[in-house]
Amino acid sequence: MLEEPLIQAAGFRNVGPSDDPTGFQLRVRSPYYRGMWANLLDKPTVIVDGEEFDGEDIRWSLPTGEYSFAELQASTDARWPKDRAAVLTVPRPGGLARGIHDVTFVLRVRMSYIPEELQPSIWTATRKAVIVK
Numbered sequence: 001m002l003e004e005p006l007i008q009a010a011g012f013r014n015v016g017p018s019d020d021p022t023g024f025q026l027r028v029r030s031p032y033y034r035g036m037w038a039n040l041l042d043k044p045t046v047i048v049d050g051e052e053f054d055g056e057d058i059r060w061s062l063p064t065g066e067y068s069f070a071e072l073q074a075s076t077d078a079r080w081p082k083d084r085a086a087v088l089t090v091p092r093p094g095g096l097a098r099g100i101h102d103v104t105f106v107l108r109v110r111m112s113y114i115p116e117e118l119q120p121s122i123w124t125a126t127r128k129a130v131i132v133k
Helices: 069-074
Strands: 013-015 023-028 041-048 051-054 059-062 065-067 086-091 099-109 121-131
Touching: 023 099, 023 121, 041 069, 041 086, 059 069, 065 069
Parallel strands: none
Antiparallel strands: 013 023, 023 086, 041 051, 041 099, 059 065, 059 086, 099 121
């Protein structure tokens, strides 16, 4: 079940070996009421405790598969449904420290029916999230 907030409370964790994490993951829901084609996503921004992570390096796990940002841009069949969270894997040597973190997610989306000069639509969410191990 998805929560209402864009950034989901569950799924915020380090990835990789427990003694030497390679990054962290964050679960986010689609803000658009119909879901969206993944190639309409513009580069996202993830900020944790003031440290900004480049969207080019973030990997996306969607129901249709796992993608680099470049692969999402080139895809013709990857879709992010409204009722399924995307899992973003952010590379960061050593992962994040255990404890509470301030997490911000900025999502930019191009809508095919909105004039180019009014694009992209931008959603921003901030919440506290916890790394437990």
